[in-house]
Every structure is written in structure tokens, then in C-alpha cells.
Amino acid sequence: MKKVQAKNILLLLISLLYITNTQAVEKQTIGWLEHVAVGKQRLQFKAKIDTGADTTSIRAKILREFTIDDDDWIEFELSNQHGQSIKLQQKIERYVKIKRRLMPSIKRPVILLGVCLGKVYRNVEVNLAQRKNFKYSMLIGRNYLQGFYLVDSAETYTSLPTCTQ
Amino acid sequence: MAGQQFVIGWREWVALPELGVDKVCCKVDTGARTSALHAFYVDEFTKDEIKMVRFGLHPKQGNTKKEIHCEAKILEQRDVMDSGGHIENRYIIETKLILGNAIWPIEVNLTNRDTMRYRMLLGRTGIVDKYLVDASASYLAGRPASVPTQHPVMSYSHGEEE
Numbered sequence: 001m002k003k004v005q006a007k008n009i010l011l012l013l014i015s016l017l018y019i020t021n022t023q024a025v026e027k028q029t030i031g032w033l034e035h036v037a038v039g040k041q042r043l044q045f046k047a048k049i050d051t052g053a054d055t056t057s058i059r060a061k062i063l064r065e066f067t068i069d070d071d072d073w074i075e076f077e078l079s080n081q082h083g084q085s086i087k088l089q090q091k092i093e094r095y096v097k098i099k100r101r102l103m104p105s106i107k108r109p110v111i112l113l114g115v116c117l118g119k120v121y122r123n124v125e126v127n128l129a130q131r132k133n134f135k136y137s138m139l140i141g142r143n144y145l146q147g148f149y150l151v152d153s154a155e156t157y158t159s160l161p162t163c164t165q
Numbered sequence: 166m167a168g169q170q171f172v173i174g175w176r177e178w179v180a181l182p183e184l185g186v187d188k189v190c191c192k193v194d195t196g197a198r199t200s201a202l203h204a205f206y207v208d209e210f211t212k213d214e215i216k217m218v219r220f221g222l223h224p225k226q227g228n229t230k231k232e233i234h235c236e237a238k239i240l241e242q243r244d245v246m247d248s249g250g251h252i253e254n255r256y257i258i259e260t261k262l263i264l265g266n267a268i269w270p271i272e273v274n275l276t277n278r279d280t281m282r283y284r285m286l287l288g289r290t291g292i293v294d295k296y297l298v299d300a301s302a303s304y305l306a307g308r309p310a311s312v313p314t315q316h317p318v319m320s321y322s323h324g325e326e327e
Contacts, residue, residue: 051300
């Protein structure tokens with residue numbers, strides 16, 4: 001009897017914890033396309049919101065790789081649809097292996113990049129893609145969305161990036 | 166957006182009753198326009214002058230022992246761009262999808278893509294308006310009902326490109 005009660009109390013506590021946790025952050029609902037702003041310079045991009053992608057990805061022109069104190073760094077250029085561009089230098093955090101259909105998989109460098117979507121500015125891991133045949137130069141993956149956003153696949157461009165941070 | 170909206174995870178269990186699939190794990194993919202099924206073969210044939218496809222599915226992830234052989238009417242053939250940017254002409258079929266307690270028809274393209282982790286992708290045209298996708302959650306809808314009672318209405322306003 002006591003065992004059952006203890007189990008019930010534990011279940012109650014777990015569900016209470018779950019409820020408080022899920023209510024703690026009000027998730028913002030966004031569409032499958034959104035305007036985002038990247039880096040301190042707030043370069044604006046049209047991004048596709050992709051719940052099917054693990055990591056966020058941006059099209060980049062890689063300029064050079066170098067080392068500082070045994071760390072690998074990368075210099076790259078980002079260009080948006082308005083022809084504006086920025087050059088950035090970042091430490092390479094790791095590499096991701098991208099599985100491709102009918103082709104050998106490739107490795108992409110992963111760096112930390114600040115991205116503003118709506119009112120939230122977050123530093124997340126972003127992989128640098130040197131691809132050209134895509135309509136959107138940025139894909140927002142689950143590593144950016146988790147805990148902050150819900151995606152409505154019937155909506156597009158629900159907000160403008162207005163981060164104050 | 167009218168009416169109550171439900172949150173689903175980025176992975177969900179779904180059933181495709183018309184194809185004899187009672188349970189398959191699908192990735193809910195707002196980055197894809199059309200839904201996709203990854204078959205291990207796709208063959209076209211004609212039955213009573215109607216163009217049909219016969220295809221094989223391995224419904225369990227990482228398991229090639231269990232096979233389901235399906236037949237469906239071809240709705241059309243369409244160029245579809247995959248996540249690697251390659252355009253491929255694929256068969257499109259229409260079939261009913263069960264998610265939780267709801268059932269609705271979706272368009273699905275068939276691809277020979279058995280090496281992919283997820284046997285099915287649910288794209289934007291298959292995610293009906295009342296669902297929001299939470300990238301931090303999985304399997305929120307539970308097991309697909311054997312007798313679903315809800316019939317959400319589709320709207321095909323989910324963008325043109327993949």
C-alpha cells in the first residue's frame with residue numbers, strides 16, 4: 001500500500017515538474033520561412049525553418065583556414081539576397097558529416113554564430129555550406145528551434161528580427 | 166488561424182491504412198514540401214488501364230527483414246528536389262494518413278531511398294493546418310488509432326518549392 005502511494009506521489013511530482021517546465025518558456029509560433037538577422041552586423045537573410053534538419057546551416061564562401069593557439073579557425077564570407085555581405089572569423093567547433101544521396105558524404109565546418117529570429121538572439125552551432133543550387137541560403141534546424149519555437153507550416157514571414165541584445 | 170491547434174513532435178508514429186502500414190516512424194519535416202516514402206523498389210504497372218505502382222517498404226528503422234509490399238494508383242509524376250539539391254522525377258500517390266486519433270489524405274512521393282534513417286517524411290502539404298511542430302519533442306500524438314475519428318481539413322497553401 002505504502003509503495004503504491006509513494007509511486008503515486010512520485011508520479012504527481014514528475015507531472016508537476018513537467019507542467020511547470022513546459023509553461024516556463026512561452027514558445028513563439030513561426031512560419032516555415034522567416035526573416036533572420038545574423039552576427040553582430042545583423043545581416044538579414046530569408047531562412048527556411050526546417051524541423052527535418054539537425055543543425056542550422058548557412059551558405060558561406062570559405063576564404064581561409066588558420067590556427068590560433070592550436071585551435072582551428074576559419075575566415076568566411078556571408079552574402080544575402082540583397083547583395084550585402086560580411087566577413088567573419090570564427091573558431092571551428094567541430095565538423096559535421098552530411099549524408100548525400102548517390103554521392104559520397106562530405107564534411108562541413110561548424111562554427112558558433114549569433115542568429116536573431118523574432119525577439120530572440122541565440123548563439124548556436126551553424127555549419128558552413130558551400131552549396132549554390134538552393135533557393136534559401138540559410139536553413140534553421142532543430143538545434144536553433146528547440147525550446148523556443150513552434151513551427152506552423154501554413155505560415156510564412158510572421159515576424160521581423162527585432163533583437164535588442 | 167481559426168480553431169484549436171495541436172502540437173506534434175519532429176518525429177511521430179503514423180499509420181498508412183490503405184497501404185497496409187499500421188505503424189511507421191516518420192520525420193515531420195517543415196523543410197520539405199511533399200511527403201516522401203522511402204521504398205526499396207518501385208515498379209510501374211497497368212491494371213484495368215490505370216497506371217499503378219507497386220513498391221516495397223521496410224517499415225522498421227534499421228531493419229530490412231520485415232517487408233510490406235504496397236500498390237497504389239499513380240496520381241502523377243513530378244520533379245522533386247531532395248535535400249542534396251538534386252532533381253528527380255518521382256511517382257506521386259495519394260493515401261490516407263493516421264496521426265493520433267485523426268485521419269486525412271496526403272500526397273506522397275516514392276523514392277528508392279532505403280538507406281535513409283527515416284522511412285517516411287511528412288512534409289508541409291501533409292501537415293494539416295491545425296498542427297504546430299515542436300522541434301524539442303517527439304511522439305506527442307502517441308500510437309496511431311486503429312479507428313480514427315477526427316477528419317482535419319487540408320489546405321494546400323504551404324508553398325510551392327521544396
